[in-house]
Amino acid sequence: MDHLSQTEENYLKAIFKICEQEEKAASTNAIAGEINTTPASVSDMLKRLAGKSLIHYEKHRGVTLSENGLQIATMLIRKHRLWEVFLVKTLNFSWDEVHEMAEQLEHVQSPELVERLDSFLGHPRFDPHGDPIPDAAGNFASRKQVQLSTLAIGEKAVVVGVQEHSAVFLQYLDKMNLGLGASVGVQEIFEFDGSLKVTIEGHQDLVISSKVSENLLVQKTK
Template sequence: MLKHLSFTSSNKKMISQAEENYLKAIYKINEREGKSANTNAISAAMNTTAASVTDMLKRLADKDFIHYEKYKGVTLTTEGSRTATALVRKHRIWEVFLCDKLGYSWDECHDLAEQLEHIQSPDLIDRLDTFLGKPKFDPHGDPIPDRDGNYAKRQQVRLDEMLIGDRGVMVGVHEHSSAFLQHLDRVGLVLAVQVEVLEVFDFDKSVKIRLNGLQELLISNKVSENVFIKIA
């Protein structure tokens, strides 16, 4: 009788960890692509087969978390969107806790937060939020939704879109892989650092920048297109 689900006793609609993970994946694809998520995209994101995705989409549609029409891809309903946003909120708040309080680095905290985001207790996450000083951004610079799911979009540009002489502050990353984050750590291109564009090389789209008004650094396009800067 559904004893193995996350919830044990609640009047809210039951939702399993697997269902939550699918909702989050759909939410991200919807956001990133700006359109309905198709089966293959979801199976790629979730590391499952297309068949499994179809099964899950039926379940999620039954529970009114998604709008689903065969062969047409899916979008989230209001409730699905609310649930996904709450997950993102939990994930990012736990990441702040792991980094600020337990000393994890920004490339380590993601995997642990993937587990912690499934803890069921709206009250817990609000208390944790207060304990951490109601942070607005997670350790990667991604904005943390408030209890109602709202969050301010940052005024940001990609580093590769900046022109010579532009200045700003590093506020986030697009790519979130450990390898990329560790590379940024090594070269000193971390959150809150001041960035000034000194030169742009058309040949390979690399850019020379100055960090905190001190050391100069040559950045490849692969890096610059994944770094967000808030223009001063």
């Protein structure tokens, strides 16, 4: 088995992402949406990937990754997230600039390169967005994190991740001092629209929309 094309790799990543979020088989439509292509193209590709035993595929039933496919997808995520750490920590990019570059770097084929990079970076366990970096064996670190929106009044927590990765959202968080590591407390919840008034350690209190609080992942403190 020689190595996959970038296109094939992107399909595996998309399938991984969908299965992870939805906790079930990925539909043709969902994959098309994720990859920005047509369902017809996806159907075609699914046949090819099934032919290489990278996915489990029965017509009209959606697909899941095979053990092999899962392994490859996991390594792509490992590479992507390690490169993101490199770009932010070593080259001083900000967290909202690195996605596109990592998207390309993740396709560089060299297992040795990944391991050297990992060790140069000090074996980081989370990327600049707080997403866990699978280790060389493919294991993801896990954390007891929840959406900020699930906290009750008076609870305190530390921002450890985001669910939405768009540059605009990340820039908004920077501006509001809500980046990774920010210590926040819920002061008030407005029933009307689900917005929250939060305290931010070292900064001014702030009202954030439910859309923001649902996309912020935190770890409760105390």
